[in-house]
Amino acid sequence: MTFSRRATLGLSAGLIALLAAGHASAADYTLRLHTLVKSPHPYNDMAQAFKAQVEAKSNGAIEVKIFDSGQLGKDPAVIGELGFGTVDMMISSVSNAAQNVPEYGIFTMPYLFKGMDEAVAKIEPGTAVAAHFQEIYEERGVGMKLLALGASGTRNMSTAEVAIESPVDLKGLKMRTPPSPMDSKTWSAFGMQPVTVAWGELYAAMQTGVAEAMESSLPGYNGSKLYEVAPNLALTQHTIQINHTSISQRTWDKLPEELQAIVSDAAVSANALGVEKAKGYDAALVDSLKTDHGVSVSTPDKAAFIEVVAPLQVKLAEELDLVEEYKLLTE
Template identity: 75%
Template sequence: MTISRRDVLAMGSGLAALAVAGPAAAAAKYTLRIHTLVKSPHPYNDMAAAMKAEIEEKSGGKIAVKIFDSGQLGQDPAVIGEMAFGTIDMMISTTSNAVQQIPEYGIFTMPYLFKGMDEALAKIGPGTPVHDHFEEVYEKRGVGMKLLALGVSGTRNMSTAKVDVTGPADLKGLKMRTPPSPMDAKTWAAFGMLPVTVAWGELYAAIQTGVAEAMESSLPGYAGSKLYEVAPHVALTQHTLQVNHTSISEVTWKKLPADLQAVVTEAAKNANALGVEKAKGYDAALVEDLQANHGVTVSRPDTQAFMEVLAPMQVGLAKDLDLSDEYALLKA
């Protein structure tokens, strides 16, 4: 039986007691609900499963964790709002879906910002100046969440409904789906594309009906949502790395004693490293599977041609979007 978002929120506080947690939480004092937006297989769900296992074990059963994937609890902006009230406890998701509440996250959709996933994690992971900066941003913005970890969960690539993309010229005039991120809109407009803001949960229908003709995403997100059915042309542009955040409700955080806060923090850090390794494996395996089993046409354009268009824009984009501090921190 699928539990609806309304049913979950009706259960009361995010730190629900045994009466609403079910038999699996028989000895638990706290129950944490983790939201992800994606369907498996996907690094976010692997990370959530790893956190569940570690938190339940290392808390000695004091914390039970329940995972709600595939957007069961709603789309990210609504979930962030619920977390401010403590009705949802944690989330693992892409930073690009949080730019309305945290505009500084827009820096991570800048094209060709990192050379690879390992370099990115070294720059932004727990314990880095970038992580510390975004902890402060959360407080400044008053979003009602605490940042536990920033990580990387794969490359983002271009997909289209009808066009094989072999170079930048193939993008001109296409209606390009973007999340609510000014960085994304400005990036794709540079290729002569027409940005159209569409929520992730509405993307399949948007491509199917022609509201959008092109999109970009991680490969696990593309495959998990069966977007190959409506956008069967993939170009491995690898224009950005998908940066994800693991965040916890401040209401939830303050209810946990210090020893259990430490357990949750360590679990998030460990899951973060796992997410990177899972992402590497998924990307390679998914390209092969999409071609062999789903009729997807995969092109491998010269990324240098895309970089020549976008790299000169980096400093200007950061300045225009008031992200110069974040850009300088990442390039330090």
């Protein structure tokens, strides 16, 4: 078979166009984004929103691959991977980062904020608190850059056997805590026995009696089906769950300035979405947990819980060397 010169030129032009199109569609950068939680959850909503904005604004120069449900490992290990640049980003609770950034422990202090709006106003991008924690990242050499701090709902208590109506009901219970000294000291003040258990092992711990009580966000409680092993939910609303969106410093340094700006803006936008999603989840989940899963829900008088922890706040901040963070958040 023979081709005319015109046909050959046409074929060459077509091939060049095809190769060019293939090259244009290939992302220059791929960001592997970790979350620990299962959907529905604000963190996964944030991840999807971040992906959509970054890929659109970068015209495909950046591809975001989301790994939810702890596919890349537990948070402390993933933070180490961010330091090496083998994982690029994460959206997660600050309490799970307290081993690497001990100052994050301040956010697990019960009744530190009156509500979500107050928390967001204190910690959102552009605040002194956000700048403070970015400086801590740099000082500690964790290999991460903080893109945003946000709030993702209230944390509440649940138990395997005991209905919680007042602080008296907590005495003697084995209380699951993350690896946070603040949590251990706080729940000990209620006469509980702290037991450190990783989030991914919590279901089994509650099921086997290693722990008898736990606390979590409502989306986390629902998404991990913890109502099956801790069906007594008490709306203590003792803390506002604070989350961080962080990127590997090595990954950040590889991005051109114009792409850094796109990533940063998308993180801030996703953070704002996460706050609104969290509010909606909290309101809807209480009803569905009762109706669909038979969860017994109590609403204790928070004043009784505050009475126990209020005198401890300054003391705890001093003991854990968190005085500067406590002042930033309460003044």
